Amino acid sequence: MAAIGKIRSWGPVLATVIGLALFAFIAEEMFRSCEATSNERRQQVGEVLGKKISVQEFQSLVDEYQEVIKMTQGRDNLSEEELNQVKDQVWQQFVSNTVIEAEAEKVGLTVTDEELQNVLKTGSNPMLMQTPFVNRETGRFDATQLTKFLADYKKMQSQGGQQLEQYQTIYNYWKFIEKMLRQNILAGKYQSLLSQCLLSNPVSAKMAFDQRNEESDIQLAVLPYSSIKDSEAEPTEADLKAKYNEKKEQFRQYTESRDIKYVDFQVLASKSDRDALMKTMKEAQQQLENGQVPAEVVRKSQSQVPYMGLAVTRSAMPSDIAAKVDSMQVGQTTAPFETAYDNTFNVVKLIAKSQEPDSVEYRQIQVVGANIEEIHTRADSIYNALKAGADFEAIAKKYGQTADKQWMTSAMYERSQAIDADSKNYIAALTTLQPNELKNVAFANGNIVLQVTARKAMVTKYDVAIVKHTIDFSKQTYSEAYNKFSQYVSENKTLEGLEKNAQKFGYRVQERKDLYNSEHTVAGLRATREAMKWIFDSKAGEVSPLYECGNNDHLMVVALTAIHPEGYRDMKDEQVLNVLKTEAMNDKKFQKLSEKLAGVKSIADAKAKGATIDSVRQITFSAPVFVQAAGSSEPALSGAVAAVKAGQFSPAIVKGNGGAYLFQVISKKLREGAKFDEKQQMQQLKQQATQAAGRFMYELITKANVKDNRYLFF
16 A cells, blocks of 8 residues: 555656656657658659659659650750750749649540540641651651551560660650640640630721721820929829839739849969960970971870861861961961960961862772681772672672662761771771772771762861860969958958958959749859859848859859749839839829820920920831830820821820820821731631730749749759
8 A cells, every 4th residue: 555655646757757758759750750841842843733843753854855855866965054954844844734734624624545546647746747757758647657666666675685775765755755745735725725715706806907907197296204303203102102002913923033142253374374385385386387296296285176187177177276277378387376265275287188078978898707817808809809890789798788878978077086097097088089989998907898989069178286275274373262262251251241342352243133043053154053052041131151163163152132032022122112213203294294284285285385296107006106205115105096086186195104195196097908808807816815825824824833942953
């Protein structure tokens, strides 16, 4: 009993301990849940209508799109700029497809397999013309070729083989086209549904025709806003608030943006760096002039342009070099010269100049044998037989070859970074042989007997040795620049400090307003993703750390000056306030000008009131008239003129963008040659309705709660 009593006395303590343990357990689970949610968010590239896309899913779509471009354009790689365009395209497709799918689901729109098959059978969709399944004879998509390919691909998967990789590439490309077809068909159906909701009729068609073709000639009385001093029309706070409420929708933004100020410093070569490089260039010039082997001179000077030892066209050379070679003499070597646009020093020697074909048709027999001696002997035998009149195709067939004719163009080899000796001999033979001429070309591991069958497009080619070297900064120069910039950043932790001391350090503070996280760079510089992440993760007034960016030649520091969240821009925002002040001031000026023009019933009366009089011809309702005296385009004036009959004076003063207007309509007539065609006009209105449906899609996207976090990953 005593033990039980003792336990009971510990009851409140035990309850507290158990409660704390339960709380710790619940808190731990909550923490794990929050951490998991946070990790999930960190892996999300974006969200549309609640549909999330992870970084892995997005990258997969980018890779898919990238492979399609490589395949269709015969490319190995895409540039950074091109890759950014691909990422933008993939994101835009994800957004628009998600919105269309959601809207289509609401009204029961789908794309069935039967519909897709009908599109394939018809074969007229432009996307199908970009596939390998186009019939060369008809020039149209051939569904039977696709069916055969899919059957062959299925067999290839089970059997394996060397061609499987090629088949897989084409299959992946087709699946991409099929997916895009489904998306485009669904989008087309939805767009068609929207456009059918906007109808045209004969009355609307006639009105649209008149608005576009009825021309008015007027006499115009102008009192520009500039005739009143700004100080005489200063708006009050109440005026600005009223104008803000009137124009509020104009100041709505659907995506957050941020304003920054930044210092960007590019590190350039110092005088000592330039002098050291110039010494190297002069040595290269002297060596080329003294007849040293061009390939060795070019290699040792670390030229950006390798020496191939082959004559090439001007298009294969850098543009600054191509501009010089025509005026050079064979054997001439230039003094070192600078090219500003690519920041290089250059030396050029023109070794030879010749007229050669840009395209060569040829056929060949590749000679094989047990050893090199046997190959040489057999090649001589083949060459002699052909010289004696033997049939080229018959001899090729004897050695298991077809000797099909093929073309070689200059572009196939001119831009190569390196060409071995055998390839050089091979190309030299092809470009110098005359039609039907034969040559037995010996290589290190065998022989090829060549015959040129045709030559086209004789062009001037140049054998030139080019020493081109970027004017780079040295490690010491970069280190000095970095230390100086680092000192500037460390000593100025506020925007005020950055601006106050920039000139002292030799820097300039620049400004960028409305930077969006969908952009790929800051200030157009490469490798600024970390700076972008900082900008969109920081608070207004903060200053960033130092960033090394560009092509490892720029130093940057950023200050975040303002955040403009999604929604309505604040009335105190500088850009908003400028608009409000201008429009509110124009309202006051119009009021003053209206009082001045009160009671005016004719152009003569308006002139007596100080108005500028001008004749304006061929005004139509559909095209805003530009008033020279006010320096402004005036759609309101065009509308007012359309409502007044010929011979009449304007019933009211027109408030324009640049002034107050009164007018007398002199004449009205249809544009010369204009003829009303009811069916044609109704069709034009239908096309406009389709365009309006496209604009409606934009409205849907703005309401889709789009969240774009790509800046965190790409």
